[in-house]
Amino acid sequence: MFGRRITLFSLLGFKVHIDMSWLIIVLLVIWSLAKGWFPSHYQDLSSATYLGMGLIGAAGLFFSVVFHELCHSLVARRFGLPMKGITLFIFGGVAEMSDEPSSAKAEFLMAIAGPLSSILLALTIYAATAFVGEALSTPVIGVRDYLVAINLFLAAFNLMPAFPLDGGRVLRSALWQWKKNLRWATRIASRIGTGFAILLILAGIFNVAIGRIIDGIWMFMIGMFLQNAAQMSYQQVLIRNALEGETIQRFMKKDPVSAPSSISIKDLVEDYIYNYHFKMYPVVQAGELIGCITSRQVKDIPRDQWASLTVGNVASRCSPENTIAPASDALKALSLMSRTGNSRLMVVDDGRLVGIITLKDIMGFISVKLELDEYEK
Numbered sequence: 400m401f402g403r404r405i406t407l408f409s410l411l412g413f414k415v416h417i418d419m420s421w422l423i424i425v426l427l428v429i430w431s432l433a434k435g436w437f438p439s440h441y442q443d444l445s446s447a448t449y450l451g452m453g454l455i456g457a458a459g460l461f462f463s464v465v466f467h468e469l470c471h472s473l474v475a476r477r478f479g480l481p482m483k484g485i486t487l488f489i490f491g492g493v494a495e496m497s498d499e500p501s502s503a504k505a506e507f508l509m510a511i512a513g514p515l516s517s518i519l520l521a522l523t524i525y526a527a528t529a530f531v532g533e534a535l536s537t538p539v540i541g542v543r544d545y546l547v548a549i550n551l552f553l554a555a556f557n558l559m560p561a562f563p564l565d566g567g568r569v570l571r572s573a574l575w576q577w578k579k580n581l582r583w584a585t586r587i588a589s590r591i592g593t594g595f596a597i598l599l600i601l602a603g604i605f606n607v608a609i610g611r612i613i614d615g616i617w618m619f620m621i622g623m624f625l626q627n628a629a630q631m632s633y634q635q636v637l638i639r640n641a642l643e644g645e646t647i648q649r650f651m652k653k654d655p656v657s658a659p660s661s662i663s664i665k666d667l668v669e670d671y672i673y674n675y676h677f678k679m680y681p682v683v684q685a686g687e688l689i690g691c692i693t694s695r696q697v698k699d700i701p702r703d704q705w706a707s708l709t710v711g712n713v714a715s716r717c718s719p720e721n722t723i724a725p726a727s728d729a730l731k732a733l734s735l736m737s738r739t740g741n742s743r744l745m746v747v748d749d750g751r752l753v754g755i756i757t758l759k760d761i762m763g764f765i766s767v768k769l770e771l772d773e774y775e776k
Contacts, residue, residue, distance in 0.1 A: 413472050415465060428460055429453040432545070441541045452538050452545075459546040463520060467553060470516035471509055478505040503576035510568035514554040521550035561595035561625060562588035563632045585636040592629035596622045641768040642729040642761075650729065650761055651746045651754035658692065660684040660711030664700055667692065667710050679721075679743040681752050682714040688752040690714040691721055691745060722747045723756065732756055 405417050433453030437444070444452075480500060500506040525547050528535060535543070557565040567588050574584035603619030606612075658671055658680040671680055672694055679693045692714045700708060715721065722745045723732055732744060736758050746754040 410465070410469060412476075413469065425457055425461075428457045432456045436545065437541050440544075441537055444537065448538055452542050455542050456545050456549075459542065460549055463517065463546065463550050463553060466520055467513045467517050467557075470512045474509045474512040475500070475505075478502075478509065480505065480509070500572075503572045506575065507569055507572035510565045510572065513565045514558050517550045517554035517557070521547045521554070524550070559595060560588075560591060561629070562592035563628050564592070564625070567592050567629075582636055582640055585633050589629040589633040592632075593626055596624075596626035596629060598622070599625065637769060638733070638765055639730060641765045642733065645729040645764075646726055647723060647729050647732050647746060647756045648725045648754075650764055651725065651756045652760070653754045655681060655745075655752070655755035657681040657683045657688075657752065658710050660689060660709065660714065662710055663706055664697060664708045664710065664713065665705040668697060668705065672697065677743070679741070681745050681755070682710055683752070684711065688717060688745070688747065688750065690716040717745070717747065721745060724748065725753055729761060733758075733761055736761075 405419075406414055409415070429450075430453070433446075433449045437449050437452045437456075478501060500509060524543060528539070528543050558569075560566045560570045562568065562571055562585070570591065571584045571588035574587055575581050578584060599618050599622030601622075603615045603617070603622055606615030606618060608615075656671065656675055656677065658667055660682050661684075662670075667680070671677075678695070679691055681688055682690045682692055689711070692710055696713055696715070700713065720735075720739050721741060723735065725746050725748050735744065736742060742758040744756045745752055746756055
């Protein structure tokens, strides 16, 4: 879902990341507030004042989104659901779960925590300044009213019954509780989410047609994002169901091709890469696994050094990033591949190479499972 991102800080044990797309929304928010929202609601202020209000409003929006997602994460942790962190991206933020909720109750409480937190924050911001009354300056009133409004909007928008929005997750929890079937509940909730996204897309096109171009573009983009997110969320549930209880021993290739550490890079290319067409090769020395080498690493080596450098000089050492135990859950392997970008992992048992697991083999198994529909209930 995310592109390049930067880790900003840790909060209550959760890492807060910012996707590079967030920079786009920050600039747009500052510009729209300083040039549109505040001047239209509060006249006769200086350009510098409007810019300051825009900067503080954008910072408040940042805090509001982090607070919303943090409340999701805290409730999820309360129910033992591992959270990988919080990432802010172009359309808001997301608390990154490494698994599905354990029950419909956990799903409901985790989902509803976000909108409730936004409503609470809106009330708190308003109450904190209400007793001052007329003593507040116009810029302070303007920023306060914006932050109250944006938090109420965050709550209302997220309560829409469109998966994977919070309201869609509340709907899924109700369906899950009713049928006791997470896959069925996710399918129905994601279809409703897709329908809602299509309505947003059509509304965006209509607004562009009648001249409300900015509003139309935003509706269209959010609709496209929600449609993709709804479909991806359902696919993730299908994958989890298909791989549930499976270990990588079922998929791994035993006795994989390995490269001796003593051969040159040139020999590796000629005798292994051109021969077997794999992108990664385990590297052995005196029968022991010492690491691996990839075609990407070879590509970065100048060709005039291929004959002088050995595979052992270049190989990456074994690490949790490129190895996995044979008894590990297949979902763990898939998650590791997704996080590192590696399509092949070395399967290591007590320091010995026992096999290779590839993304292609896992996805092939998933495809067959879904085609046979063995997990349909």
